[in-house]
Amino acid sequence: MERRFKIILVLAILLGTSAAWGSVGASSLLPVNVKGKFGYVDHRGIFVVSPQFEKATEFAEGLAAVTVGTGPAAEVGYINDQGRLVVQPSYQKGSAFSEGLAAVQSAGKWGFIDRQGKLVIPARYDNVTAFKDGLARVQVTGRYGFIDKQGNAVIAPQYQQVGLFSDGLAPIMIEGKVGYIDKSGQLVLKPKFTESGEFSEGMAPVKKKTNGPMGYIDTKGRLVIKAKYDQAWNFSEGAAGVMKKGKIGFIDLNGKWLIKPQYEDAWYFSEGLAPVKINGKWGYINKEGIVVISAQFDRVGAFNAGVASVRVGGGLGYINKIGQYIYRPEGAVHL
Numbered sequence: 001m002e003r004r005f006k007i008i009l010v011l012a013i014l015l016g017t018s019a020a021w022g023s024v025g026a027s028s029l030l031p032v033n034v035k036g037k038f039g040y041v042d043h044r045g046i047f048v049v050s051p052q053f054e055k056a057t058e059f060a061e062g063l064a065a066v067t068v069g070t071g072p073a074a075e076v077g078y079i080n081d082q083g084r085l086v087v088q089p090s091y092q093k094g095s096a097f098s099e100g101l102a103a104v105q106s107a108g109k110w111g112f113i114d115r116q117g118k119l120v121i122p123a124r125y126d127n128v129t130a131f132k133d134g135l136a137r138v139q140v141t142g143r144y145g146f147i148d149k150q151g152n153a154v155i156a157p158q159y160q161q162v163g164l165f166s167d168g169l170a171p172i173m174i175e176g177k178v179g180y181i182d183k184s185g186q187l188v189l190k191p192k193f194t195e196s197g198e199f200s201e202g203m204a205p206v207k208k209k210t211n212g213p214m215g216y217i218d219t220k221g222r223l224v225i226k227a228k229y230d231q232a233w234n235f236s237e238g239a240a241g242v243m244k245k246g247k248i249g250f251i252d253l254n255g256k257w258l259i260k261p262q263y264e265d266a267w268y269f270s271e272g273l274a275p276v277k278i279n280g281k282w283g284y285i286n287k288e289g290i291v292v293i294s295a296q297f298d299r300v301g302a303f304n305a306g307v308a309s310v311r312v313g314g315g316l317g318y319i320n321k322i323g324q325y326i327y328r329p330e331g332a333v334h335l
Helices: none
Strands: 030-034 037-041 047-053 064-068 075-079 085-091 102-106 109-113 119-125 136-140 143-147 153-159 170-174 177-181 187-193 203-207 214-218 223-229 231-236 239-244 247-251 257-263 274-278 281-285 291-297 299-301 308-312 315-319 325-328
Touching: 030 047, 030 315, 030 325, 047 064, 064 085, 085 102, 102 119, 119 136, 136 153, 153 170, 170 187, 203 223, 203 231, 214 231, 223 239, 239 257, 257 274, 274 291, 281 299, 291 308
Parallel strands: none
Antiparallel strands: 030 037, 037 047, 064 075, 075 085, 102 109, 109 119, 136 143, 143 153, 170 177, 177 187, 203 214, 214 223, 231 239, 239 247, 247 257, 274 281, 281 291, 299 308, 308 315, 315 325
């Protein structure tokens, strides 16, 4: 399943070299790897589900996808937060639940199951995304469209590239230019951008000329923040990362500097903190630009429910918002 689809630069929420990665789920359980087996700890670092799975994902809507078996015999099922299998392993791959459905792969094709494990949308797509606002993007023979929760084609697969819906609009590419459609499939903003992102907080980053600067438009297509940035990314919590002369800073919804460009790389704000890269390592800043968790990690995730995932070397751990380890790769740390 696609985790993030790029339409030239469907910027989503990721900045720079993408050394940061997704936020942990809001569940009280976190996946950890112990000597090649995955289990789950709670937010105190205490094991709730012992290490026993070949692979494990974060919880979403009370369930998590886990892999049982190795090689050709590996199959994906779903457990609840007591570690009990509620959807028996029978799929090649499985994604997180969203809006009551999860994408699963069988015989190389993707479909969707409900929380009881019933296949409610047959596995007939080459690729899919999770449901959002009642729609999921699907790919059929190289073309993209959208389906509803009954599997009906709301927008038939017809686009070579298409982003996800946000603020009621999705970016699409036609003859090398990006425009926007609404949820009925109607073209509401004509294709005229060489690069464009999905909308967030009422604005989307766009570029008109291939080597030109980037700015922001509103949902009417009006340029509301002047095009003057080398790169620009989506807004989150009233701030957006932008690049000037190779460094990343943050602007507010009016285009004014919150934090001047100074970082090698950065990610979006979540729960008041944003990951930034300083001298090759990742840490976290607040909206005043103060480093509140020192740059010491090789990779980091966004905060969710007060917890963020971090990596040092090949080990996965979790920290709280003051930078204390909840779980170190080498063992639990009880707070």
